Amino acid sequence: MNLLDPKTKFSPPDGEGSVQVQLDPRDEIKGAKVFAVYGKGGIGKSTTSSNLSAAFSKLGRKVLQIGCDPKHDSTFTLTKKLMPTVIDVLETVEFHAEELRPEDYMFEGFNGVMCVEAGGPPAGTGCGGYVVGQTVKLLKQHHLLEDTDVVIFDVLGDVVCGGFAAPLQHAERALVVAANDFDSIFAMNRIAAAIKAKSKNYDVRLAGVIANRSRETDEIDRFADATGLKRLAHFKDVDAIRRSRLKKCTLFEMDDKDEGVAEAQAEYLRLAQMLWDGVDPLDANPMKDRDIFDFLGFE
Numbered sequence: 001m002n003l004l005d006p007k008t009k010f011s012p013p014d015g016e017g018s019v020q021v022q023l024d025p026r027d028e029i030k031g032a033k034v035f036a037v038y039g040k041g042g043i044g045k046s047t048t049s050s051n052l053s054a055a056f057s058k059l060g061r062k063v064l065q066i067g068c069d070p071k072h073d074s075t076f077t078l079t080k081k082l083m084p085t086v087i088d089v090l091e092t093v094e095f096h097a098e099e100l101r102p103e104d105y106m107f108e109g110f111n112g113v114m115c116v117e118a119g120g121p122p123a124g125t126g127c128g129g130y131v132v133g134q135t136v137k138l139l140k141q142h143h144l145l146e147d148t149d150v151v152i153f154d155v156l157g158d159v160v161c162g163g164f165a166a167p168l169q170h171a172e173r174a175l176v177v178a179a180n181d182f183d184s185i186f187a188m189n190r191i192a193a194a195i196k197a198k199s200k201n202y203d204v205r206l207a208g209v210i211a212n213r214s215r216e217t218d219e220i221d222r223f224a225d226a227t228g229l230k231r232l233a234h235f236k237d238v239d240a241i242r243r244s245r246l247k248k249c250t251l252f253e254m255d256d257k258d259e260g261v262a263e264a265q266a267e268y269l270r271l272a273q274m275l276w277d278g279v280d281p282l283d284a285n286p287m288k289d290r291d292i293f294d295f296l297g298f299e
Contacts, residue, residue: 078109085119
């Protein structure tokens with residue numbers, strides 16, 4: 001029973017230990033390969049997501065990228081602008097979703113990649129998970145997922161937020177972006193634990209790790225070997241990638257004669273093809289916080 005309205009029943013729970021509600025089967029994304037990109041804040045998830053979307057488009061795939069962070073800065077290297085969010089647009093029509101048109105909230109970006117920024121409520125006022133759910137409902141109502149080959153959710157970094165967990169209800173594979181350092185590997189361990197918990201009730205499985213902004217990958221690889229994870233790709237700390245954000249463009253629009261650009265472009269294309277062909281799900285066993293704290297003993 002709903003305490004605010006005794007006549008209204010609660011939605012079914014989302015499995016043991018979860019405070020989320022179960023995904024409505026009508027909101028499932030069917031037909032497309034769906035990936036969710038995770039990692040600690042500031043690790044380069046949006047850069048990785050946008051360049052991966054661009055790589056899929058280079059392979060001839062129809063791609064939709066959904067930014068799930070209230071900062072709504074996931075897709076600007078694809079669209080060259082800061083897009084309005086779904087929650088902002090819904091607010092303009094007093095949340096009467098039937099009054100919206102696709103062009104109100106979805107914009108075409110680099111090489112035909114379609115872009116949506118789910119956005120979120122102001123800090124401290126609500127849950128981002130609701131907005132992700134409403135975004136998927138809108139896309140389905142407007143039949144915008146029917147001709148899509150690949151959907152990429154670019155997810156905010158907070159492990160405990162509904163905005164973090166909601167994309168896992170839709171994704172087939174989850175990717176974790178990490179650098180070769182203590183903080184991002186520590187965060188990756190907690191993210192892997194959250195994804196494993198969600199996999200008890202949904203089809204999502206861990207695909208692996210994307211090493212980012214790192215000259216070496218020794219600590220990532222050591223952690224992956226210990227927990228059953230796998231490194232899928234390695235992007236070094238290339239200055240052109242940083243500059244591409246400043247230029248508001250993807251890596252594929254940078255001069256491939258610049259140091260490291262051609263190599264990084266080839267690595268994104270290789271990763272996209274690998275994900276399209278299919279990667280085996282990983283049955284990772286994350287460590288307890290104290291154990292990983294001791295395990296990551298850098299000198």
